[in-house]
Amino acid sequence: MIHVLDTLFQGSKGIIAVFALEHRDGVALVESGPESTFDQVVEALAGLGYEARDVTDVFLTHIHLDHAGAAWRFARLGARVHVHPRGAKHIANPERLLASARRIYGDRMESLWGTLEPIESERLRVAEDGDRVSVGGLVLEAIETPGHAVHHHAWRLDGTLFTGDVAGVRLGGGPVLPPCPPPDIHLEDWAASIERIRTLAPEQIYLTHFGAYADVSEQLEVLTERLFAWGAWIRDQLAAGVDLEAIVPRFEAKVREELLVAGLDEGSVNTYERANPSAYSAYGLARYWQKHHPDALEARG
Numbered sequence: 001m002i003h004v005l006d007t008l009f010q011g012s013k014g015i016i017a018v019f020a021l022e023h024r025d026g027v028a029l030v031e032s033g034p035e036s037t038f039d040q041v042v043e044a045l046a047g048l049g050y051e052a053r054d055v056t057d058v059f060l061t062h063i064h065l066d067h068a069g070a071a072w073r074f075a076r077l078g079a080r081v082h083v084h085p086r087g088a089k090h091i092a093n094p095e096r097l098l099a100s101a102r103r104i105y106g107d108r109m110e111s112l113w114g115t116l117e118p119i120e121s122e123r124l125r126v127a128e129d130g131d132r133v134s135v136g137g138l139v140l141e142a143i144e145t146p147g148h149a150v151h152h153h154a155w156r157l158d159g160t161l162f163t164g165d166v167a168g169v170r171l172g173g174g175p176v177l178p179p180c181p182p183p184d185i186h187l188e189d190w191a192a193s194i195e196r197i198r199t200l201a202p203e204q205i206y207l208t209h210f211g212a213y214a215d216v217s218e219q220l221e222v223l224t225e226r227l228f229a230w231g232a233w234i235r236d237q238l239a240a241g242v243d244l245e246a247i248v249p250r251f252e253a254k255v256r257e258e259l260l261v262a263g264l265d266e267g268s269v270n271t272y273e274r275a276n277p278s279a280y281s282a283y284g285l286a287r288y289w290q291k292h293h294p295d296a297l298e299a300r301g
Contacts, residue, residue: 001021001022002019002020002021002157002160002206002212003019003020003021003022003044003048004017004019004206004211004212005017005018005019005020005033005041005044005045006040006044007033007034007037007040007041008037008040009033009034009036009037009066009274010112010274012271012274014171014172014210014211014271015171015209015210015271015274015275016033016034016037016066016208016209016210016275017031017033017206017207017208017209017210017211018030018031018032018033018041018044019031019162019206020044020045020048020050021135021138021157022048023056023135023136023137023138024136024137025056025135025136026050026054026055026056026136027045027048027050027054027055027056028055028056028057028058028059028135028136028138028140029041029055029057029058029059029074029079030058030059030061030140030155030162030206031058031059031060031061031067031068031162031164031208032058032060032067032068032069032070032071032073032074033066033067033069033070034065034066034069034070034112034113034114035065035069035070035072035073035113035114035115035116036069036110036111036112036113036114037070037114038070038073038114041070052073052074052077053077053078055074055077055079056078056079056080056135056136057079057080057081057082057133057135058071058074058075058079058080058081058082059082059133059140059155059162060081060082060083060084060087060091060153061152061153061154061155061162061163061164061165061166061208062084062087062148062149062151062152062153062164062165063083063084063087063090063091063097063149063151064149064165064181065097065101065112065113065116066113066208066209067164067165067208068083068087068091069113069114069116070114071083071091071119072091072116072117072118072119075119075120075123075124078123079123080123080124080125081119081123081124081125082125082126082127082133082140082142083124083125083126083127083151083153084126084127084142084144084151084152084153085126085127085128085151086150086151087149087151088124088126090151091118091119091124092118092119092120092121092124093118094116094117094118097116098116100183101113104280127142127153128142128144129142129143129144129153130142130143130144138157139157140155140156140157141155141156141157142155143155143156143161143196143197143200144193145163145164145166145193145196145197146184146186146189146190146193147166147185147186147187147189147190147191147192147193147194148164148165148166148178148179148180148184148185148190149165149184150184150186151184152164152165152166152193154166154167154197156200156202159202159203159204160202160203160204160205160206161197161200161202161204161205161206162205162206162208163197163205163206163207163208164208165179165208165209166190166193166194166197167194167197167205167207167219167220167223168207168219168223169207169209169210169272169275169276170207170209170210170211170213170219171209171210171268171271171272171275172210172211172268173213174259174262174264174268174272175222175226175258175259175262175264176219176222176223176226177223177226177255177272177276178190178223178226178227178230178281179209179276179280179281180227180230180280180281180284180285180288181277181280181281181283181284182280182283182284182287183284183287185284185285185287185288186288186292187227187228187231187288190227191224191227191228194220194223194224197216197220198216198217198220201216202216203216204216205219209275209276210275230251230281230285231285231288231289233251233254234247234251234282234285234286234289235285235289235293235296235297237250237251238286238289238290238297239296239297244282244283244286247282247286248279248282248283251278251279251281251282252278252279252282254278255273255278255281256269256273256278259272
């Protein structure tokens with residue numbers, strides 16, 4: 001049975017989920033949530049009749065702190081942590097991951113994400129694309145899905161796919177948005193990952209931000225359209241010579257207007273912004289064009 005555990009990130013409901021999978025030997029988690037919400041996840045597990053020590057395995061979609069920050073806490077209690085090969089070294093030795101996060105979040109780092117400590121090698125399990133992991137009668141398959149991050153897996157369990165961030169952010173049944181933070185955004189890879197998910201034809205997808213959805217084909221179509229529309233908008237701004245620091249507030253206003261037009265109220269728009277800050281997407285998409293397609297900017301300059 002799959003349980004959606006709300007981490008109550010920053011005291012808000014419906015922003016970051018952890019998924020608990022009951023099995024014959026205990027419980028496995030897909031995602032750990034940030035370390036700052038570890039106690040909330042433990043409390044949610046207690047509501048199911050489990051202690052933190054009952055967590056046998058943690059399956060990470062990728063190593064961003066909102067998804068993987070608390071994995072080391074469960075590993076210290078005996079859990080195995082399954083992760084993409086390109087992410088394993090960074091949670092075994094998180095110095096670079098921490099330095100990168102501190103550059104972005106500054107003195108808000110600990111209040112947002114908590115602390116991060118190394119995971120010992122004997123607790124780490126590197127999962128390659130297509131690897132199948134058996135846990136207490138469950139079998140989860142790693143599906144490599146880059147685009148949001150180079151170290152991204154979706155995890156398939158029968159007809160269910162846990163998609164991390166590659167299938168977008170969607171709160172309370174609202175619009176689906178692509179989370180595009182730096183440094184790894186790659187539109188072509190992301191489109192290929194979306195097509196791979198479409199080919200797998202899951203019956204339902206579980207989004208870390210937030211919850212389960214069965215209208216998979218429609219969601220993926222809208223996500224693809226918005227991803228490339230956002231990318232083109234950022235490209236055109238850069239090509240017109242607009243400074244990135246001026247682009248960011250324009251993009252924030254654009255995303256806010258899209259959500260309001262979709263029928264969201266101000267409170268829901270603000271919740272989306274906490275789950276998927278649009279400024280980070282502006283920076284991530286700008287980096288994509290500057291790194292991968294600088295010619296597209298020069299041609300319009």
